[in-house]
Amino acid sequence: MVNTPKLFGIVLISGTQSLLLIVFDKINHGDRIIDIIGRFGSIAIVSSSHNCLSRIFLCSTINGRHSCRDVFESFHDRLLIIGGIKDYIYSSELIYLDLSKSFNNTNLPWNLIGGLPIYTCSSTAIVSYDNSNIFLIGGYMSYNSTTINNNYDFSYRVYRYKNLTSEWTTPSIKGDSIPIRQQMTGVINLGTIYIFGGVNITNYTTLTKKRYNEMNTLYTYSTTMTWKKLNITNNLPPPSSDYSASILPNGIIIYIGGQEENGTLTKMNNIKLFDTNEHEWSHMNATGDSVDARWLFASVLTSDGNITIFGGCTLNLTSVSTKLAVLNTNKYPYEWSIPSSSKANSSPSLYGHTANLYYKYMIITFGYDIDNAMYNSKIKLFDTNEHEWSHMNATGDSVDARWLFASVLTSDGNITIFGGCTLNLTSVSTKLAVLNTNKYPYEWSIPSSSKANSSPSLYGHTANLYYKYMIITFGYDIDNAMYNSKVYLYCMTNDTWVSHFDPPSASTSTSTSSLSPILSVLIGIVVLIVGCGLLGIARPFQSLHNCFGGS
Template sequence: MLLYKIFFTMNFFQNIQSFLLIIILLFSFVNCQNIPNPRSQQTSSLIGNRLYFFSGDLSTTDSHNDSASNVTNEVWYLDLSSSFNTATPPWRKDVGMPIGYNLGASCVSPIDNSVFLVGGRMYIPNTANINLGSSPVYVFNSNISLWTTPNIIGFNSSFKMRNQIQPVIDNYGKIYTFGGTNYTGFNASYVDYNDMNILDTTSMTWSTLAIYTNAPPTFVSYTATLLPTGIIVYIGGYKDTLTRSIQTFNTKNYNWSTKVAGGDNIGTRVSHSAVLTQNGEIIIYGGSIWNDTTKPATPYIAKLDTSSWMWSIPNLSQINSPQLCDHSATLYGDYMIIAFGQIPSKSSMSYASLSNNLYILDVKSYILVTSFNPNQTLPPNKSTTNQTPSPDNNLNNYLIIGIGVAVGIVLLGGFSVVGFLLYKKQNQYPKFIPTPGTTDRI
């Protein structure tokens, strides 16, 4: 009887272990379906409570973008209406773009919340073929997950494939895009530009301003930040070695001017990010030095007071801060959400180390937090919080529900099998009736 009990116990636990292993594998499969691959050179936009990420380059072996076969057309987003941990962000996938896309930028219309993707390198999805015949602008309606290409009046054909740019959009729906390059990484000739292009999204008319004598030189991979005063502030980029010299453009009178910022010493940088806080400070983050993309810019974080034009370095541990370039950064209330990008210190001239991590910086305390709580930050625009679920999102929800039902069936079936085996084992032998003096029990 003792041998039987040992044999039965061993088989019982073996069945339980096998069953639990199946469940673990099933849940691992479910979780892996909604995690985007590491990437860089994507663009992001905040629409209400949804933070969208468009496209990007997935390649780690092509640091110079000489091939576009790994440029994706994926669209991912995070729902910021609920709390989550940065280790397991609640990623959701939306309908993909009609083209592969990188090194461009997106603007959200203040009129109807449409996303305008301007410029960038565009490719036929899943191929290395450049999409020269594509539109220079794609429009995304997040309410119905629909991509369209608008008919633009007076478009400047030299802007086609313009990349490494940062457009901004004003309250009247006008998009301002300066400079850029048409370099595509295919060993073809290219031109760097210093013209200002304006797209009026209300009438879909395009205009290119004459190049003024005081316009900045050609430069790319900069950041552009629009202040409430209508001034666009350009920081960094491939233009010169003096980051203290900041170019500004007045959208009201179309005049350029130069600001020489004081304060802390801020090094040169490209492929960094910039956000504007509610108190008028521009926070720049990450990037690499202008003549070596494998070396991180220093300091890694800095802020510019646009009322005094003074630089300062926040008291944030440079050791614990993630080193990123070609990443995304978006301000949501008091949270600066940093995502994806390339890790300069782990990259070389022939290899790019990519990230799919999410970091959240509290811009009031300058502390990296691991939990996102929407109740601790104020949404920038409560009027745009209502979102209609997209078809792809519904599909994802149905898939998750379906897999959940399948897991439930497997759980129920597994417990039924284990229960049946237990019942069968217990009834396979005659009942043992204890008598006085015995110590065995079942």
Template sequence: MNMLVNSLCLLLIQSFMFISVCQFVPESRYEQTSTLVNTKIYIFGGNTGKSNFTNEVVYLNLSSPLNTAKPLWVKNTIGIPSAEILATSCLSSIDKSTVYIIGGQTHDPTNQNLINPPLVNAFNSITSQWTTVTTTGFYNYSITLDRMQAVMNNDGKIYIFGGKEVDYSVGDTNYGPYINKMNVLDTKALTWSSLNITNNVPTLRVSYTATLLSNGLIIYIGDFEMINSAKTNVNMNEQVNGNTIAPRNAHSAVLTNDGRIIIFGGNSANSTSRATTLRAQPDVAVLNTNISPYQWSIPSISSINSPQSLCFHSAEIYNNIMIIAFGIVTSDQLQTTETLNNNIYLFDVQNYAWISSTSTVSISNAPTSAAPSSTAPKSTKSSILPANVKETSTNHNSNYMTIGISLVQFSDAIILLLKATI
């Protein structure tokens, strides 16, 4: 009997050791793109350091408790057709299972050489199959875009503002201008159009965040912009009330159930090199979109379980938990080499606390509470400025459709409010 018990114990120990040894651990990376699909956070591609680009698709399954000490990563059996960095992705609002990957810098995964990519790929999260999406009407099919952020409305239209043009014919991803076009992809008709913004046009910019509110407004926060050929981060405080928030790019933003936008991390270094980083302070800030003008606040947060400061990371929100993954570690001193993060971090957006496991909180989809604020200095008020917008197709035979738009200007329109439902 004792021998049987000992044998069973040994078998359990060996099984545990086997699972521990065989558990998949993805490489550290940055400049990936991520999308939440039902209970899975998918991570697509990324730069694993020293210009090594990956076509991996990895995911976290949130249907089970998530622990920061040992996150259960899964590697998808089918990777992206090419190695991708600096692309944007969004989930289809029509079928809730297709992820659109748009733009980015594309490399051959075998030799890392630049290749001319399709503008749009589609990932079927049910079958794990990839499809090249053929579209019409894009303003220039000889280029692609990177460092932009897409959102999709309920009608299946993807809105993409700005970004940097990448012309693969010159063989240098640093070549190409920043733009301030608003490009729209209708995923039902597979046609592109452009919004003709006649007033308060934002400056050329990249590396911002885009958040679609329930009322159809898109909120653009932070970025790296071009002003008179000079590249700089944008002031984030001139057109809202509340605490002073440092300029930043390459940060993240998630939307809570009660209409608060929580930003994390970012890079405050004014440098054209993405490897040159400087911590953006504070690490966490909250924008209340339920009042006018909008208001920044800085929550008082315990340092327990707190993450390293990061930029070029991924962030998604699920059941009131913000999940942070990968990215470049930043510090209060200017860094010119990359230190990559391979951890995940969990932030409880109801209680404003970093946690080690999703099992330590009560999972709820109920509206979240307001953020407790610090006593940081206040910024100035301003008004929302109206602008006239028309949506125009690059096909000259198409009809014009008028939509409503308004801009909140942070010196150079740091927050853009676009009515995405038409």
């Protein structure tokens, strides 16, 4: 049975010098869910003046793949692909496409830097603060490319790629032995990664697992990194997973909701607090309105110290009472409130959706609509200042509902989407469409010129905006029933597919050259997360619950 993507979501971590986009997936093998969170791939966008790649081999033929990592180096104009799955086995290749040179998509000048130290899929790619290292952490690792479903080898948890020497090493990490984790959320503060709880699942045949309540840190600001299991005995929280985590400017991490031991849901007024300065746990019983316990919900932290949560479901995937609530962290104790204005024009009950804060708006995308027993295809906007919902029914051309597609946002306010598939992984009508956000309401259009010389129908691909080009890479080719190994170029200025790439002229300013691609991708993802796909139908999430929801 061919592995096919079943779940697609995204997390955005931003910093002054780098952006890390972690993409999650679940893969279905026959009728058995074999993987849970963290199985699709990750994208890192790196701005660096130190990266230097050597020992490079030109490879014009590179097999298609999926579940790989896509790393864009803006300084060297390189698009790197790390690992993934190709020909139904894990890959150990590190390749890149040089965007500073012209190329024709019928003969792509892929460069093979060398092999990864392991065969891997869906590890996390993290760029160091000074851009001198790329860390490959966790994921599904094997020293045997044919090992795809179980018998993973976690002998090393962290691999480091040194940009100056183009070497892969297993960094010297001293300290405590930390079991591999899933279903947890890491929070970064001043170079230290804080990882609380989660479950440890290493055998996907027996689904053996353990849920934790310890706090572990990984210190990265040293030549010798350090894992540390914090020795805390006072006020320990119960073993937990599937929570939301937000860090306040004062270094306090707030953990809300999720699951505890035996698959019970955490009460929403039971707030777990961890002080990253003192390494102390504390607990708080939030006051205010009553909010149902939940998981598969989403939250955002606003600049005024309020955490707004929306959606989620019970352990049985049914709706929860009070879809939206706000936790005020400026009061002591924290206080839950359910804004009365938030009930008017409210979104239906959703789970498995995404939430991102863009200026004052919490943008809700996709997920499963419990009320109407269907995928949600609308965009929900919640004004976090006025506590009001805003809905919009876009006008214009008809565009088929889809998932596993990709999108880019251009500087003129247009969102271009491409590809995707139906629930049955079949092609959708109209592969490419443009959403004009300068009009009110927003307007869909299907450029007539976009149909000529079009890419085949793809899903699970990536899309990046590089100056005037939307660059489509990899994915699964529905038309030809095979993995796609080609790169497709769509010229945004004249809405046409092209076969030849021309890098920007030398007259382009340095500031534009270095910032434009990063800002385009960042804004495109933060505004709509349109390319992140649809999260969850009842059956996949029921399988998720059955596999890992209870102990």
